[in-house]
Amino acid sequence: MAKVDVTMPKMGESITEGTVxxxxxxxxxxxxxxxxxxx
Incomplete structure (x- = not known):
C-alpha cells in the first residue's frame, strides 16, 4: 500500500486549521x- 501526501486547498488567508x-x-x-x- 502506497502512502500519498494529500494537500488541502487554500481556504483563505485567515484560516489556519480545520476539523475533520x-x-x-x-x-x-x-x-x-x-x-x-x-x-
Missing amino acids: IAWHKQPGEAVEVDETLLE
Missing part, C-alpha cells in the same frame, strides 16, 4: 482522482 467531520474512505481503500476523502 467524517472520513469517506477506510485505510487501504482505493482512491480515484478528485474523489472526496473527508468532510
Whole structure:
C-alpha cells in the first residue's frame, strides 16, 4: 500500500486549521482522482 501526501486547498488567508467531520474512505481503500476523502 502506497502512502500519498494529500494537500488541502487554500481556504483563505485567515484560516489556519480545520476539523475533520467524517472520513469517506477506510485505510487501504482505493482512491480515484478528485474523489472526496473527508468532510
